[in-house]
Amino acid sequence: MPRSALKKVTHSKRKLSRPRRPSRTKLGVAVLAFLLGLILFSKIGGLFGSGEDISFKNYIWNGNSTLNLVVKSDNIYVASYNPQDSSFTILKVPDETYASVPLGFGRWPMRSVYDLGQAEKPLIGARLLKDTTGMLFGVPVDGYILTSGNFGTMAENARKNPFSIIGAIRESKTDLNIVESIRFWWGVKGVRFDRFKSADLENSDLTSWALLPDGSRGLELDGLRLDQFIQSRFEDSKLKDEGLGIGILNATDHPGLAEKAARVVTNIGGRVILTGNLEERQHNSFVLGKDGYTQTRLSQVFAPACIQTSWPLGLFRSGGCFLQSDSFNFSRAEVTIVLGEDYFLRYNSTKGN
Known part of the structure; x- marks a missing residue:
């Protein structure tokens, strides 16, 4: 068969070949967009x-x-x-x-x-x-x-x-x-x-x-x-993998708060190295120390009011609250949770803080 005829046959076969299927990523994005549209429509319609x-x-x-x-x-x-x-x-x-x-x-x-x-x-x-x-x-x-x-x-x-x-x-x-x-x-x-x-x-x-x-x-x-x-x-695998030393200080007049918080941190994979009391009383709770996943996650748990967020993507950073203390020592713990009066009120007042 002449080369020119062979090229024509090959070309015709290419035309008859099946179109490529959309990738899973594109399909997933399309389904997600469809779901979002339906859900938002339902919300507007009062079906939520x-x-x-x-x-x-x-x-x-x-x-x-x-x-x-x-x-x-x-x-x-x-x-x-x-x-x-x-x-x-x-x-x-x-x-x-x-x-x-x-x-x-x-x-x-x-x-x-x-x-x-x-x-x-x-x-x-x-x-x-x-x-x-x-x-x-x-x-x-x-x-x-x-x-x-x-x-x-x-x-x-x-x-x-x-x-x-x-x-x-x-x-x-x-x-x-x-x-x-x-x-x-x-x-x-x-x-x-x-x-x-x-x-x-x-x-x-x-x-x-x-x-x-x-x-x-x-x-x-x-x-x-x-x-x-x-x-x-x-267990929070990322929290455990970071393995940071965590200190928990009670800055209220209510005994036992640090120990209760230590149970929570330990149960989700945190490494608690110390618990104690802070002399200066604090109203707001804080999570201070090394930036990273551990600080962010513990801020969500113990000091959500100090997380600054942007809706709806959920981008946030810690640092919305500041510690009022002259005697605080960061030397032993890489991340420190300071429990204020707001943490106590969360479980003891219908107003929550």
Whole structure:
């Protein structure tokens, strides 16, 4: 066959070749844009449930740090999404689990906590559920989701079908904004099955039935085993990898704050090297020291009012508050948490600060 004829045949074959498929990245961006458009349209149309109670969420999640949520659906769940290693953990909390409820409510089963807060004015059900859960498990609870149905099933559906994210967001009340919600659910969608973990406390050795003072029975948690379990499931890998020495100082007249904060920091992978008291009393809490992920994450947990953010991207920096002390010593700890009166009031006043 002449070369000219061969070139014509080759050229015709090229014309008949299949067009290239769009890349996964482009497809993902298109789906994400579509989801955002639908959700924003739904919000404008009033199809979203509005958060009607107070939860005191003072910072915007930028998608880089671990996000811990308490979920009230068919049961109470604690969910943790870690974008650093693309992992997701769901912990089912039995309704009969007894917990100390802040703001002077005493001890109640977890099923009653939200309703206790909703009976108050202003409504504080979500805030009470967040703070109770954080105190019980010794982890920072960054936000809440209120929804019907089974949350575990919702998360599984998000992994298998990204369009189910629309329904998950529309049918939920949360203190996450639209961008945060999409970041969260889109992150869950990308979690591999082997990084998707779930546990039911009722079927574990962490709980045991106990006779309560009123003669009823309730589930009690083993504190030591619980912390070991939490550290294995809720560890912030980036915080642990930085490995900075963390100091915690109580700058109030309320004893025990530093030790309670140390439990939280340790449970999420922080390396606490000292706890103590600061002579000068402070109203605002601070996280001071070396810039980086550790300082930012601990600021979110202990001093969110000092984080300056820009909506909606969640770009932020620490430094909105300043320490009023002449005797503070940075020498031992690379990052220092100073707990002020606002931290105490968060768990002891309906005004929150």
